[in-house]
Amino acid sequence: MELTSRTIAAVAELDPTLLESSATRTLIELGAQFIDEVTDRYGSPDDPRWMSGTVETNVLMTYHNGGIDGHSSAGPLGDGVPRGVLLISAAMNRAAGREVIDPLLRATMFAAAAAHDHTQLCGRSLLPEGQQNDAYGDERLSADTARARCLDAGVPADVADLVALTIMATAFDPTSKAQNVDYDAGSERAxxxxxxxxxxxxLSLTARRGPLGSLEMVCESLCLHQRGQLVQQNTRAFTAIYTPELLHAIGVCPELRSAFADGLVGQAKFFSGHRYSDSHIRQVCGAGIDDLFPGRENNVELLKIFHSLLRDHTPLEVWKVARNIAGYTTREGSSSLGIDSGLSAAALTVQSATTALSTDTVESPTPATSSDSGPVCDAGV
Incomplete structure (x- = not known):
């Protein structure tokens, strides 16, 4: 209930109109329930859960999680998708000089965003070209669940259908590297x-928390079959570890540390190269996502700096720098990583962030479970 209240409070601060009518409030409350359930399943950035699905097994969900600051969250410190849809809508309305995204559509998208990762680890809903789309992939299962729950709550069928369609737009095509916006959906609204x-x-590509999310994404990806389940292959006693412990394990295992560095290179390329599907957004308000939310170039440079820091510093130390940049509070103490500030805003940001760091401690919630021993590397180190 505490998380539900915090989610509703975040919406009240960001877009209070959505709580004024029963039609929109119902969708916001459904969204808050979905965020609760995602958090129960997958944890939060500081306290991720080990989870399995029909495709992936024993994945530490360091990125696809909830709480108040995870990928499926609405809190102000995070760059969660539910919060993102409200931020984009507000930016579009300001750019257009009028309300082009109305309250019901904003609430509909909030519910969809909150539910879009309700099911994870069951495979992609869009398979490579030449294969039939998987009817039981993550987004399809999430969309089916959200639609059914909307109908049970009395949401009109057309709105419930739009929630499901909107969730499917977040499916990522591994071949085209694009998302799944259906431009034949019919209405401009859809x-x-x-x-x-x-x-x-x-939206994390442009956000203050984006580079921290990239580190979390790389950690999670090293648990996947497509990366050889490198975490599971190189650690033992990992059933109760949380994010800092996982980063420590990565730092002391040469294979994991190398894969982590490679993952950061890939994240920088993705941040730089992704093209938003925003042609209709531009038509409606006269600006695209990168116009409305500048910040991507700085984040790309930050990721490159993080990668360079790994030559002399551990993944855990770099993670602490990223947390500081994202606005998290660390315990007192300092240990500069000796970064040359140079002339760029990104480098200056990193230099500033390191001055408040302690390499020994970091504020994190107590994990749901704990083990007497942390993760141990099985790679001969």
């Missing part, structure tokens, strides 16, 4: 809902 929610799913 296309805008998809574009906005798909953009919110990747």
């Amino acid at each position: 296309i805008l809902a998809q574009e906005i929610t798909a953009a919110a799913d990747l």
